[in-house]
Amino acid sequence: MHFLLAMMKHETNTFSPVPTPLERFARGRGTPPEGQDAVDAYRGTQSALAAFIDIAEKEGATYDIPVAGQAWPSGPVQDDAYNYMTGKIIAAAKARKYDAILLDLHGAMVTESFEDGEGQLIKALREIAPDTPIAVALDMHTNLYAEIIDNATSAAGYQTYPHIDVYETGTRAALPVIAKLKGKANPVMAWGNRPMLPHVMRQGTDDFPNKELQIRAREMETTGGALAATLFTGFPHADIHNAGLSAVVVTDGDKALAQKYLDELLDFAWDEREAFVYKLEPLGESVARAKKMSDGPVVLLDHFDNAASGGTMDTTAVLGEIVRQGLENVAFFAIHDPEAVQQMIKAGIGAKMTLKLGGKIKMPLLAADAVSEPLEVTGTVRVLTNGEFRNRGPMGTGILNDMGPTAVFDTGKVEIVVISRHQEPNDLNCFYSLGIDPLAKRYLCLKSRVHWRAGFKPIMTDVVECAGVGVCTSDYNQLEFKHVRRPIYPLDILNEAKAGQ
Incomplete structure (x- = not known):
């Protein structure tokens, strides 16, 4: 057997000003890895592509990887980048006949030309290989379109947020296809959505109702006869028609069962839609409340400006309030400001200087x-590094991160990490790699929304959510939606669900 494996992952925030060229998918290395370079980059990691590699080798199949591109969320993907990656995958599919195609995608990629970049890719592959089984691994924040499901054989998405089951999702997506190849299953799928845009801050799988929804999806797989069951919370910062909550269920030839389970998941989510709405607290009140907390580390979340949702990472509202209220023994991750990093590199470690950050x-x-x-902050340059570190896990275990040239600037009360490439703080090594012991800090301020829980929840004493400024805002009044289907909750008050596939 011979398999085609590929990765093309991007969560697009259509409100983000951060551009998305091809280089962003290469993490500073020119072009995304392919072939053996892709195997070396992802084998043994917590990725769906790693699962595909393991499954192919277990089945005795040879495989090709024409591209493995993954970028931090940002604005719409430039057409040149999209065409480069899809061109690699399509060219491989045309070059020979494959027994299976296994795709590690995101599900919320918007390009300059397409609302649904993944669906257009899968549709093109289906036209080239009408009889080849296609498995698709997707993010929980997928904004699902018909083209994905209509042209795939099997699809599965993450069931945890923070996403610590990425490898397992690759397995769940691929195994129905392997069973089909062996004549042991006939995968069929049902999918649908509900007119709702859950706030990302209410999508964590530690929290009701997504916790219960994902538990039920796993039950459908383990004891209910489903080959795969996924509830997608969706990514609301994409102003596209199908943004929002959806689901897909895969069964062995039983379309009625797939539809039954699908309706159960969607109805549960719709009935509890109010619980997906995030309640804001004024920034000054949040920081003042944190100041009264004596035991640390206390996590302060700068959640309006998160790189993993397309944030610029250079907004300063939360950092400024921390400085204004005089919090001490703080580590702040991070301000994206390549210009300031270069100033600190020029000045050197130990230099005292005044900077205008962000x-x-x-x-x-x-x-x-x-x-x-x-x-404007005054302090000392404490650390200068190349910004590379590997995640210790449980999220993205083994993945190499590249923040670009990185500095730590110490004001005496706040150690500010300043980076040149975007990086969400979801792993303790983002601090340890810079010589900062997070356990020794009273406050850890993180530009994150939910993923921080993977690395930092086990060590925190408390968390304070700080509503700053940024394109990841949980205040939908700050965003002008022009293309999402309407009416949709909570932009509109709805009493009845109206599916809008």
Whole structure:
């Protein structure tokens, strides 16, 4: 047997001003890895591609990997980048006949030309290989379109947020295809959505109702006869028609059972839609509340500006409030400011200087009053590194991260990590790699929303969510939706579910 494996992953925030060229998928290495380079980059990691590699080798199959591209969320993917990656995959599919195609995708990729980049790829592959089984591994934040399901054989998405089951999802997506190849199963799928945009801050799988929804999806697989069952919470910061909550269920030839389970998941989510709405607290009140907490580490979440949701990472509202209120023994991760990093590199370790950090990237698609100015700080350059580290896990175990040239700037009260490439803090090594012991800090301020829980929840004493400024805002009033289907909850008050596939 011969398999085609590929990775093309991006969660697109259509409100983000951060551009998405091909280089972003290569993490500073020119072009995304392919062939043996891709195997070397992802084998043994917590990725769906690693699962595909293991499954292919277990089945005695040879395989090709024409591209393995993965980028931090940002604005719409540039057409040149999309065409490069899809061109590699399509060319491989045309070059020979494969027994199976296994795709590690995201499910929320918007390009300059397409609302549904993944669906267009799978549709093109189906036209080339009408009889070849196709398995698709997807993120929980997929905004699902018909083209994905209509042209795939099997699909599965993450059941945890933070996403610590990425490898397992690759396995869940691929095994129905392997069973089909062996004549042991006939995968069929049912999918649908509900008109709702759950706030990302209410999508964690530690929290009701997503916790219960994902437990039920796993029960459908383990004891209910489903080959795969997935509830997608969706990614709401994409102004596209199908943004929002959806689900897909795969069964062995039983379309009625797939539809029954699908309706159960969607109805549960719809009935509890109010629990998916996040309640905001004013920033000053949040930081003042944190200041009264004596035991650390206390996690402060700068959740309006998260790289893993397309944030610029250069907004300074939360950092400025921390400085204004005089919190001490703080580690802040991070401000994206390549210009400031270069200034610190030029000055050298130990240099005392005054910097204007952040506030350099404008956010024109936010409400007019949602702005962030540079923050002037005085301190000492403590650390300079190349910004590379590997995740210790449980999220993305073994994945190599590249923050680009990185510095730690110490104001005396706050150690500020300043980076040149975007990186969400979901792993303790983002601090340890810079010589900062997170356990020794009273406060850890993280530009994160939910993924921080993977690495930091076990060590925290408390968490304070800080509503700053940024394109990951949980205040939908700061965003102008023009293309999402309407009516949709909570942008509109709805009493009845109206599916809008």
